[in-house]
Amino acid sequence: MFYLFLAVLCSASIGLIFKYTETRNTNRYVITSANYFIAFVTSLIMIVYQGLLTGVTREVPFVDDVRLMLGNNQHMLTPYSSIVWGVSVGALAGVFFFLSFIFYQKSVKDNGVGISGTFGKLGILIPMIFSIIIWREYPTSIQWVGIVLSLISIVVVNLSKQSIKKFDFKPTVLLLFVFGGMAEFSNKIYQQYALNDYKDIFLFTIFFVAFIISVTYTINKKAKVTKKDILTGFAVGIPNLFSSYFLIMSLETVRTSVAFPIYSAGSIVLINLGGLLIYRETLARKNQVAIAMTIIALILINA
Structure with missing residues (x-):
């Protein structure tokens, strides 16, 4: 649970940094590219420092190892197969990470911030x-109550009467839900079958692929690059990397159906408290209710 707390802390840090940029003229595309850049460079340094690619030999063919994995959910891949699995799943995850960002921007235009924020956070349902369904990770009855409460708190904190009235369903919000959820699910897919020792290779691949796509998109948009946006992206990139890093570590001991509600709802609580303490924001009544619900949910989930 300690690693999950660190993942929540890192995730909330990202939200608080973006909250700082809300009142400033920043380019989200440049920030996103810089964020992916520093994340993949940091993970590359960690790979080299630990010598993760040194002395790895192919004990069995990757395809045969995957075949064993598909036949037995408890089977762990060999070091060589873990690296190939990390690169394969990481490349796909990098695409999902970037698409979730793009469709969040599109959904905000089509559906508003409230609806987009709700569906983005509810992607944890995936x-x-x-x-x-796949791994039979069933929560207890009390944990189910906590999970439902945490999901309701996500809806409460993001939605308002105005956003509901204005809501006219557009495909972008559904795509945001799917891509965001699949990006998070990739962490579990890696952790379930590969050796955790090689997670830095998985994370490197995610952010490297996302960076290549993002920087290409940014260039095509002819976005103006400023030092401020690059530095902001660097500030976001470190907690972004380690939120996934610690989340993967937490999934070793915490059920996925329990970890993700805590991860998502806990981040919302810390972002709201950070907004109150750091930016002197006033907590709306619905946010106070959502925080109270989340705290109760966390107690029940950990019962």
Whole structure:
């Protein structure tokens, strides 16, 4: 649970940094590219420092190892196969990470911030549902109550009467939900079958692929690059990397159906408290209710 707390802390840090940029003229595309850049460079340094690619030999063919994995959910891939699996899943995850960012921007234009924020956060339902179906990670009855409460708190904190009235369903919000959920689910897919020792290779691949796509998109948009945006992206990139790093570590001991509600709802609580303490924001009544619900949910989930 300690690693999950660190993941929540890193995730909330990202939100608080972006909150700082809300009142300033910044380019989100440049910030995103810089964020991916510093994340993949940091993970590359960690790979080299630990010598993760040194002395790895192919004990069995990757395809045969995957075949064993598909036949037995408890099978762990060999070091060589873990690296190939990390690169394969990481490349796909990098695409999902970037697409979730793009469709969040599009959904905000089509559906507003409230609806987009809600569906983006509710993307955690995808790893939750799949983990229950595929790996039979069933929460206890009390944990179910906490999970439902945490999901309701996500809706409460993001939605308002105005956003509901203005809501006219557009495909972008559904794509945001799917891509965001699949990006998070990739962490579980890697952790379930590969050796955790090689997670830095998985994370490097995610952010390297996302960076290549993002920087290409940014160039095509002819976005103006400023030092401020690059530095902001660097500030976001470190907690972004380690939120996934610690989340993967937490999934070793915490059920996916439990970890993701805590991860998402806990981040919302810390962002709101950070807004109150750092930016002197006033907490709206619905946010106070959502925080109270989340705290109760966290107690029940950990019961």
